[in-house]
Amino acid sequence: MSPKANKSPIKKTPQNNKIKSDRSTQATSKIKEPKEKEATSWFSFLFKPYNLLFGIIALFFLMWCNTSMPSYHWVYDGLLKGGSEYCKMVQQEIDKRTQNITDPIKRQNIEYDTKYEAKLGIEYMFLKFIREATPKNAIILFPPSNVLTQKTDYLTLKGEVTTKTWVSHFLYPRTIVYEQEKGKNPYYKKAQYIVVLHGWGFDHLDYTPSQRNTVDVLPLHRSK
Amino acid sequence: MLIIGIALSILLGLTLLLAVSSKFTILEYLSFSFPLGIGLQTFLMSVLDWTNVGITRNTILIISIIAILGCLWPAYLHLKKDNDFLKKFSIEGCKLPKPNLVWILFMVLIVWFEGMNFYKTVFFPSFDTDSIRGFNFAGIAIAAEGTIKNLSLFTSPNFTFQTNAGLTSYTPFAQLAYAYVYLFGAMASKIINALMYLSFLGIFYSLLKRVTTHTAAAIFTFMMMITPEMLAFSALSGINVLHTVYASSGLIMAIIWFNRKDDEYLLVISALLLSMNCFARNEGIVFSATACLLVLYRTLRRDISWKKASLFFLTAFFGFLYWTLFLKANNIQSGGNLVITKLFWDAEKIDTIFRELKVLYSNTQYYGLSVVAFVLLLFLNSWNIIRKRDQLAAVLSTLGVMFLYTLIIYHIDYKWDSIENVLRYSYKRFFFSFIPLLWFYVASNHITRWFTQKADKLLYR
Numbered sequence: 001m002s003p004k005a006n007k008s009p010i011k012k013t014p015q016n017n018k019i020k021s022d023r024s025t026q027a028t029s030k031i032k033e034p035k036e037k038e039a040t041s042w043f044s045f046l047f048k049p050y051n052l053l054f055g056i057i058a059l060f061f062l063m064w065c066n067t068s069m070p071s072y073h074w075v076y077d078g079l080l081k082g083g084s085e086y087c088k089m090v091q092q093e094i095d096k097r098t099q100n101i102t103d104p105i106k107r108q109n110i111e112y113d114t115k116y117e118a119k120l121g122i123e124y125m126f127l128k129f130i131r132e133a134t135p136k137n138a139i140i141l142f143p144p145s146n147v148l149t150q151k152t153d154y155l156t157l158k159g160e161v162t163t164k165t166w167v168s169h170f171l172y173p174r175t176i177v178y179e180q181e182k183g184k185n186p187y188y189k190k191a192q193y194i195v196v197l198h199g200w201g202f203d204h205l206d207y208t209p210s211q212r213n214t215v216d217v218l219p220l221h222r223s224k
Numbered sequence: 225m226l227i228i229g230i231a232l233s234i235l236l237g238l239t240l241l242l243a244v245s246s247k248f249t250i251l252e253y254l255s256f257s258f259p260l261g262i263g264l265q266t267f268l269m270s271v272l273d274w275t276n277v278g279i280t281r282n283t284i285l286i287i288s289i290i291a292i293l294g295c296l297w298p299a300y301l302h303l304k305k306d307n308d309f310l311k312k313f314s315i316e317g318c319k320l321p322k323p324n325l326v327w328i329l330f331m332v333l334i335v336w337f338e339g340m341n342f343y344k345t346v347f348f349p350s351f352d353t354d355s356i357r358g359f360n361f362a363g364i365a366i367a368a369e370g371t372i373k374n375l376s377l378f379t380s381p382n383f384t385f386q387t388n389a390g391l392t393s394y395t396p397f398a399q400l401a402y403a404y405v406y407l408f409g410a411m412a413s414k415i416i417n418a419l420m421y422l423s424f425l426g427i428f429y430s431l432l433k434r435v436t437t438h439t440a441a442a443i444f445t446f447m448m449m450i451t452p453e454m455l456a457f458s459a460l461s462g463i464n465v466l467h468t469v470y471a472s473s474g475l476i477m478a479i480i481w482f483n484r485k486d487d488e489y490l491l492v493i494s495a496l497l498l499s500m501n502c503f504a505r506n507e508g509i510v511f512s513a514t515a516c517l518l519v520l521y522r523t524l525r526r527d528i529s530w531k532k533a534s535l536f537f538l539t540a541f542f543g544f545l546y547w548t549l550f551l552k553a554n555n556i557q558s559g560g561n562l563v564i565t566k567l568f569w570d571a572e573k574i575d576t577i578f579r580e581l582k583v584l585y586s587n588t589q590y591y592g593l594s595v596v597a598f599v600l601l602l603f604l605n606s607w608n609i610i611r612k613r614d615q616l617a618a619v620l621s622t623l624g625v626m627f628l629y630t631l632i633i634y635h636i637d638y639k640w641d642s643i644e645n646v647l648r649y650s651y652k653r654f655f656f657s658f659i660p661l662l663w664f665y666v667a668s669n670h671i672t673r674w675f676t677q678k679a680d681k682l683l684y685r
Binding site for chain 1: 324325326329330333337340341343344347348349351353356357358360361364365368376380381382383411412443450452455456459588589590592593679682683684685
């Protein structure tokens with residue numbers, strides 16, 4: 001049918017009106033039809049060509065980011081995937097350590113310590129040892145920096161242990177004083193405990209200890 | 225007990241939001257509740273301390289309940305007026321975005337990546353040096369001693385926190401937020417960081433949805449989220465990402481209000497967020513100042529009354545003013561003599577700043593495509609910016625905060641560290657608060673809007 005034929009004038013008669021109204025109902029039903037389809041099939045978008053096309057473009061963009069941008073590759077592979085895998089590994093170790101422990105507080109403490117050991121290593125274990133060997137109100141004398149970071153085959157600590165605030169975080173509310181603060185810090189004279197390390201510190205004691213360990217926490221005075 | 229503490233903060237934030245308006249979307253109610261709630265909690269904790277009541281679990285519970293009850297009355301009045309409010313939460317009223325493959329792909333990636341990030345964040349306790357030596361340590365001590373003004377860390381001769389760039393020169397949001405979760409029985413404080421970043425993704429997505437299509441909102445939220453250095457830091461206990469949440473969302477809300485002129489409830493939340501931004505970091509004043517300039521412009525154009533504008537100015541800087549008063553009243557030294565208050569010209573310093581920032585801004589290893597995409601779109605859209613003032617407020621605000629922060633860096637007397645180190649490490653982390661602004665512009669400029677709208681039509685054809 002040519003476009004001209006469509007334009008032919010139709011007289012307004014009741015019959016024609018009826019036809020018109022029928023057509024209009026058909027038209028509305030035609031408009032309504034896809035809406036009903038949309039409403040019934042939420043997943044219809046999957047079959048729309050542009051949807052697939054843009055989906056593929058988006059995938060290619062993401063793949064480009066992952067392969068051509070080292071920083072984004074690191075985000076996915078190192079930071080998130082690697083990080084989560086490391087967490088799972090540590091969790092396995094926690095599960096192993098808490099296998100036979102039923103006390104929830106003990107379990108919680110082991111979990112906490114294992115996580116810190118995994119992240120901070122030997123430094124945390126060193127501080128944990130001091131924490132367990134001293135009361136909460138203790139004033140503890142620490143060796144000077146050069147002794148703390150001395151390299152030995154049985155213990156080498158990183159520089160963090162020479163920072164008072166870093167150490168205090170794990171030993172709070174205990175008070176920490178370093179040997180180099182002698183004469184400067186009023187707490188130096190009040191120290192009750194001493195961290196003996198690599199042979200340093202025994203000369204500060206007013207008694208002879210029964211054992212001379214290379215790493216130990218001892219009371220400074222016999223009365224303690 | 226920790227769940228009660230977190231729920232209390234969320235409830236406080238939610239009632240605060242409802243007290244401001246009932247016009248927010250469900251996602252906005254969900255995502256803004258925690259940042260607003262915990263921000264208000266930290267402020268209330270400092271009030272408890274200042275008034276010698278003490279920071280304990282019980283006092284927090286009481287003051288939180290009082291605050292919630294205080295917010296309930298205006299919230300009730302809003303809900304009474306808004307008959308459609310409850311419809312939002314019904315199955316018919318809850319409008320799910322029309323799905324398409326791209327939106328689904330990016331939403332799945334956001335959920336998947338954030339799932340891994342959230343798990344990683346809460347799994348380990350604080351282990352980064354800055355937190356161990358500062359923020360988290362202070363949090364533990366505040367929880368144990370119930371005070372910040374008489375905290376042993378600040379008063380004991382055993383510590384030197386009251387020095388230049390020491391812990392006292394940092395505003396107390398992070399320290400108090402960490403203390404809050406410790407008081408409610410947490411073993412580690414990183415739930416704060418995890419919930420803040422999670423909330424931020426919701427905030428950024430919902431703010432983008434106000435200016436662009438839901439597909440574009442998902443794409444650009446994902447791009448913002450995977451900014452390498454920011455995502456890495458979101459899993460640590462540092463304050464930069466916490467500050468980013470308040471600073472960028474507060475300023476973006478002000479920009480959205482600026483472009484629309486109506487929706488004054490956005491301005492109220494913007495002012496509250498900016499206030500908390502100042503409570504999270506002193507340098508947050510650059511965000512408050514920029515937002516105030518936007519409001520001042522609208523005030524001069526008589527789009528908003530002077531009374532409301534003045535209230536905005538006061539609230540936006542309130543966190544900073546309040547904390548300055550707190551320090552002065554309680555004789556806490558905060559290293560204020562670091563700032564050079566007179567105008568000066570130092571060519572060598574400017575040269576150092578320019579040299580270091582050039583390297584930093586172009587570093588895709590830290591910021592991914594953020595700066596590249598912003599500069600590219602700025603260039604492509606320059607015609608629309610000049611002729612149609614398209615997103616001019618967003619452009620000027622983004623460049624404005626960058627300039628003002630650089631100006632602050634210029635005006636600091638580097639007694640404790642070199643300017644190079646501050647630019648390489650501090651500026652690098654402060655840059656996180658610019659990232660959402662960069663992506664907001666990338667998502668909302670004329671060219672991207674035109675393209676995403678066309679693409680959206682095609683997606684459903």
